Amino acid sequence: MGKRSHESTDLNPKKKSKSDKPPKDKKEKKEKKEKKDKTVSEPQDNVTESTEKTSYTEASALSALPQSEIDTYLKEKVIKFTDPTADAPALRPLISFDYLPPSDSDLYAPLKSFPAPTPIQAATWPLLFAGRDVIGIAETGSGKTLAFGLPCLRKLTESKKSQKPYHPTAVIISPTRELAMQIYDQLIKFAEVAKAGVTCIFGGVRKDEQREALKTSAVVVATPGRLKDLQNDGSVNLGKVKYLVLDEADRMLDKGFEQDIKDIIEPMPVSRRQTVMFTATWPRSVRDLASTFMNSPVTVTIGGDPSADPRANTRIKQEVEVLDGREKENRLIQLLNKSQRGKTPEKVLVFCLYKKEAMRVERTISYKGFKVAGIHGDLNQSDRFRNLEAFKSGAATVLVATDVAARGLDIPAVKLVINVTFPLTVEDYVHRIGRTGRAGAEGHAITLFTEQDKGLAGGLVNVLKAANQHVPEDLMKFGTTVKKKQHDAYGAFFKDVDTDKKATKITFDD
Numbered sequence: 001m002g003k004r005s006h007e008s009t010d011l012n013p014k015k016k017s018k019s020d021k022p023p024k025d026k027k028e029k030k031e032k033k034e035k036k037d038k039t040v041s042e043p044q045d046n047v048t049e050s051t052e053k054t055s056y057t058e059a060s061a062l063s064a065l066p067q068s069e070i071d072t073y074l075k076e077k078v079i080k081f082t083d084p085t086a087d088a089p090a091l092r093p094l095i096s097f098d099y100l101p102p103s104d105s106d107l108y109a110p111l112k113s114f115p116a117p118t119p120i121q122a123a124t125w126p127l128l129f130a131g132r133d134v135i136g137i138a139e140t141g142s143g144k145t146l147a148f149g150l151p152c153l154r155k156l157t158e159s160k161k162s163q164k165p166y167h168p169t170a171v172i173i174s175p176t177r178e179l180a181m182q183i184y185d186q187l188i189k190f191a192e193v194a195k196a197g198v199t200c201i202f203g204g205v206r207k208d209e210q211r212e213a214l215k216t217s218a219v220v221v222a223t224p225g226r227l228k229d230l231q232n233d234g235s236v237n238l239g240k241v242k243y244l245v246l247d248e249a250d251r252m253l254d255k256g257f258e259q260d261i262k263d264i265i266e267p268m269p270v271s272r273r274q275t276v277m278f279t280a281t282w283p284r285s286v287r288d289l290a291s292t293f294m295n296s297p298v299t300v301t302i303g304g305d306p307s308a309d310p311r312a313n314t315r316i317k318q319e320v321e322v323l324d325g326r327e328k329e330n331r332l333i334q335l336l337n338k339s340q341r342g343k344t345p346e347k348v349l350v351f352c353l354y355k356k357e358a359m360r361v362e363r364t365i366s367y368k369g370f371k372v373a374g375i376h377g378d379l380n381q382s383d384r385f386r387n388l389e390a391f392k393s394g395a396a397t398v399l400v401a402t403d404v405a406a407r408g409l410d411i412p413a414v415k416l417v418i419n420v421t422f423p424l425t426v427e428d429y430v431h432r433i434g435r436t437g438r439a440g441a442e443g444h445a446i447t448l449f450t451e452q453d454k455g456l457a458g459g460l461v462n463v464l465k466a467a468n469q470h471v472p473e474d475l476m477k478f479g480t481t482v483k484k485k486q487h488d489a490y491g492a493f494f495k496d497v498d499t500d501k502k503a504t505k506i507t508f509d510d
């Protein structure tokens, strides 16, 4: 992945319109000018207003590919761009790592372990390199972290040429501590130079070390509550942030986080930052709010229409068993017997809705002699990390979790997800089962569905149908009306449920 000759394609509508493009014979002159502009505009610590110009230069080998090859790729991967400025189709997807813009550092070295960019990476990287605001919607386990992470690190490695970071220039916000850690772990693999400049900030641990780390960090991965705390007490100045990511964006725009997000981004006006949102589910309820945070964002969707129902990863075999609530425990143990008693016990993730329920189920499973660990909001942070680690390493082969583990977590080789109690929304269902079948693997999910969950039957039927899964007759009998998501309805559960506004903020997302 060395240096290559590149054709210039500056497509950032914030800085330049299509009609400003120079004719080809002036290409060399323009490239020189771009280089000059870039040097001038690299962030300086004593510059108060952003003068940064972002440009993206498409690899000439990519430009030389026949259009039919690009069209076939877009069609096969079901990639759709929705761009209010109509510039997006001009940016060809980076269908091979060979077409990445050159980097003087060894930034791209860890990509060697992957065969090619995933579709969401291929489609969004050019836009992100070009400085566009992007909403990226793609199935669980499809490589979204590097889709927003690599452009972020590239900006960091470039700007580090001329400045030491005294204030963060990039902020990545995630809903849970474990997910923030995981994003951090992925990013620091990517460059020695980034290792020095990336830090992870989350609640439940002492603030002093985080304050120290912030003094030398250009990229901050954080949960909202703790970041806001450190911002409020003057430990971090976010006024220089140019690249803002909301991972699990629909969750971050939920009512539980909305105000925190508004407070955090207040010192970084939309005109001076690139705003990036990624998720596997994009409910209507958050779209208007998202647009107020962004500047003409391009929406990139992989695998289907974003206005449709939430979409599950189609490599996951979904099974739904309708039963009486009293039968759940026996059925769970039967399923575990099947998956745990062989020579090599499979990794199974068991989801509950309530913290107390999770504790009870974990006790029952442990009593039956299975190697089990738990993760929920009532555990302290070191127990949470330790238990997750035990599951990752295989020391525990069953993990009982609440929805604190539903989103984003990339745990190797989870073979089966069992939903003991259905979540509050079908979006959460899609994220829960998305802990299996990651990075191209097959997955399996079994959901125990009772009459109590019938309000979500219609939504679930749609998710099953969209993924060509079997819909049991027993599920159909509950009707197929789809209820709209209503955050306020969560209130009825807030004392017990691990996902709602109140519990989430207080118990694990600070």
Ligand SMILES: Nc1ncnc2c1ncn2[C@@H]1O[C@H](COP(=O)(O)OP(=O)(O)OP(=O)(O)O)[C@@H](O)[C@H]1O
Pocket (backbone or CB within 6 Å): 114, 115, 116, 117, 118, 121, 138, 139, 140, 141, 142, 143, 144, 145, 146, 279, 280, 407, 408, 409, 410, 434, 438, 439
């Ligand atoms: N280009 C690639 N080729 C193959 N695997 C990849 C590639 N990029 C990332 N991965 C791997 O795919 C796995 C899933 O990636 P990631 O966690 O970013 O998924 P995600 O889309 O964010 O999922 P979720 O919606 O659940 O948060 C990770 O183990 C990651 O290392």
